[in-house]
Amino acid sequence: MVSGAGGTFVEVAQPRPREAGVAPASRVRLWTRLRRGAPPYLYLAPALTLLVVWTYQPLAQTFVLSFHSWNLVPSTPMVEVGTANYERLLTAPELGASVGRTAVVIAGMLPFTVLIPVVVALLAGRVRGRAQAVYRGLVFAPMLVAPVAGAAVWQWLLDPSAGAVNRVLGTGVNWLNTTGTAQLAIIVITGWHVVGFAVLVVTAGLAGINPDYAAAAQVDGASRGQVTRWVTLPLLSPTLAFLALMTVLLSAQWTFPLIDTLTQGGPAGSTTNLYYLLWEYGFRSHDAGLAAAAGVLFFVGFIVVAALLTRLAERLSHHDD
Amino acid sequence: MIEELDVRPFLGAAKLLHDGALVAERYAAFGEFIETAPGIVCVSRAGTAPLVLGSTKSRWLYRPIGLSDRRPVDCPRGTVLPQVKAGGPASARSMTSAVHRTATHGCCAVAVSRIQLEGLTRRFGAVTAVDDVWLDVADREFLVLLGPSGCGKSTLLRMIAGLLPPSQGRVLLGGTDITHVPPQRRDLAMVFQSYALYPHLSVARNIGFPLRARKWSRTDIKAKVAAVAATLELTELLDRRPKELSGGQRQRVALGRALVRDPGAFLMDEPLSNLDAKLRATTRSEISELHSRLGATVVYVTHDQVEAMTMATRIALLDGGRLEQLGTPSEVYDEPASVFVARFLGSPAMNIVEATVRSACGTLAAHGPELEVPLGIDADVPERPVLLGVRPEHLTLTTADRGDLHAVVTAVENLGSEEVAHCLAGQSRVSVRGPRPLGVAVGDRVHLAAQPRYLHLFAPGSGRRLAWRPASVTAPA
Ligand SMILES: Nc1ncnc2c1ncn2[C@@H]1O[C@H](COP(=O)(O)OP(=O)(O)OP(=O)(O)O)[C@@H](O)[C@H]1O
Ligand SMILES: [Mg+2]
Secondary structure (H helix, E strand, C coil), X not given: CCCCCCCCCCCCCCCCCCCCCCCCCCCCCHHHHHHHHHHHHHHHHHHHHHHHHHHHHHHHHHHHXXXXXXXXXXXXXXXXXXXXXXXXXXXXXXXXXXXXXHHHHHHXXXXXXXXHHHHHHHHHHHCCCHHHHHHHHHHHHHHHCCHHHHHHHHHHHCCCCCCHHXXXXXXXXXXXXXXXXXXXXXXXXXXXXXXXXXXXXXXHHHHCCCHHHHHHHHHCCCCHHHHHHHHXXXXXXXXXXXHHHHHHHHHHHHHXXXXXXXXXXXXXXXXXXXXXXXXXXXXXXXCHHHHHHHHHHHHHHHHHHHHHHHHHHHHHCCCCC | CHHHCCCHHHHHHCCCCCCHHHHXXXXXXXXXXXXXXXXXXXXXXXXXXXXXXXXXXXXXXXXXXXXXXXXXXXCCCCCECCCCCCCCCCCHHHHHHHHXXXXXXXXCCCCCCCEEEEEXXXXXXXXXXXXXXXXXXXXXCXXXXXXXXXXXXXXXXXHHHCCCCCCEEEEEECCEECCCCCXXXXXXXXXXXXXXXXCCCCHHHHHHHHHHHCCCXXXXXXXXXXXXXXXXXXXXXXXXXXXXXXXXXXXXXXXXXXXXXXXXXXXXXXXXXXXXXXXXXXXXXXXXXXXXXXXXEEEEEECCHHHHHHHCCEEEEEECCEEEEEECHXXXXXXXXXHHHHHHCCCCCCEEXXXXXXXXXXXXXXXXXXXXXXXXXXXXXXXXXXXXXXXXXXXXXXXXXXXXXXXXXEEEEECCCEEEEEXXXXXXXXXXXXXXXXXXXXXXXXXXXXXXHHCEEECCCXXXXXXXXXXXXXXXX
């Protein structure tokens, strides 16, 4: 051993800033903070204003109105009646029937908003090039026809004596004035109207699915049908859930212009669904309080349904990342 | 009598697969499908005696091998497979189910998974993504398709997989033309760059997907998935969804989905590109090991030269859709066929300097500004311009009088174990790589030398390699 000059091992220090301590966070002045934070709210302001003026304010007014009796004439005063409107509404026999009819309309619309669009969009996906655009255009065209104009044409087509529908089918049915067929006619015409939009939504949904999944499934040995059933449709389920939600919430609204022009809720009330009932209360019977109560009730009811459906849709959908 | 028949020619032409349609097709390619006597199923070729494939005596003729090792076991003439199942395989469908059963019971047949590409071309409008590629991938080969981004590697792989129809050319698998066979019926597994794991299915269902498509029973799928998951250490993750996995785990699931079906060949499109450097290195060796264990044919796409050099049995270098060079890793590194290949492989890239080859005193040398490199060839040829290439690690620092190349150092890079000096020789940039410290500093004038065997010459116009062919002494008269 060599006993030379003494020494010692020193651990190499970890790198650290020479001046220990954290620089103080500079306080941003309130005015600066406001000025920086404000622009997003300014951009939102026009939309928010419209939303408040056209949606929330009427909603609040409806709520207030539902506790009053009023006949829509500006000169007559509103009389406060407490919950009488709600009591009348819930004991009215036509309410239950119209809820049932609304359910029928929704069930009848689902094929047009989910089933047919999926089939059409999948088939359109197999068509290539310009033919695809033409095909999609044809399906989407009815959406561009104004509902009332479409209704007029359909009234003519469904005419009991000279209508094209009866001539083609070889029948003599008075479609719009028979209790059994009026609802069916309304559903088919509304379906014809919205199917293009639904196809567009499904097409967009399909376009959003990474084509690698279908390619991988093909290489894995899945046939075309299997790829559709096992890969494409499950990945499309968020879109389908969205369409189903739209159908449940909006079917009654979509049918409204057609009912109003074609059947006015008849014959014998067989096409009077929730919305039409509400409208009849307000603008036929001039019972604004009752109509407002119905509006509030439906609003709450649809909120509950929408919440349930959204929950379900979230459970179903697998986010594709 | 069954025992009298030689099964070997049949084995050479067909592979018993899980997939019924392809089995039928392979047999059909071999000959006609006939039932000679009640319950005896044969294929017959024009001019040869019918070949018995099976009989109602519930026995199949083929070569049994273990699942763990795909190499064919030598077996005597007319070897009969262990009991499969009673019942006459009189049609392709029942034959398939019998084959399937055998496969699940631990035997599988000889794979003939040679992949041949004949003049494969793919155009997208005016862009030619793949341009007249001829390739012959031998059975059990690990072929790496290497090239820069956008050179058509993925396009080529998708054409092999059947996901993209070629504009021209043919794809052959095991000698059978599969150009127009849909991907479902090609016996190929593919690992996608994005992994393409089905997001709505659990890991177990992802891996089992190919078997489900082949209509395996639930219990068979479960057993096979468990086995594959065990080899890939995925057992704990089987119930998770892909989005709950890390990148490396996803990569293994994608690999598992390819492995589960014992495919004829694997196609992999940059499977490691989403992993970090360390994981990439381990996965690289895992895949290599898997390849040697399975003895499967692999076509592997990458733009990473390290992956290519370490994993490949052969590398196919692509540039602008064209095949630039095909060879073993050492061949493409040591004798690059073009300037593109030379500069693509190696880091830093090979130095390329414009020069003129001149003969002086009976030997050849490359001349240029600040440059006079003897080529070590004794010959007398007319003067010609060339591109002179030399790898940075083959340049050595030397003294002024022994230097072939004189340059000024412009930058020095520290790589840890080595150093790279970037220099300027005349108008050309030249880099030198050597053990650290190189002992040079920015601004130094350095003198470089290279041994003639490390020099590469390329034609200035085409960029192709110039090989020296000595005039043959025994030229045919
Ligand atoms: N569907 C397509 N339509 C038009 N051009 C395409 C299409 N697919 C690929 N190309 C073009 O073909 C060429 C080759 O593409 P490819 O995807 O095969 O490249 P790559 O070698 O796989 O690149 P990377 O390493 O980036 O994945 C590119 O120029 C690309 O733009
Ligand atoms: Mg690619």
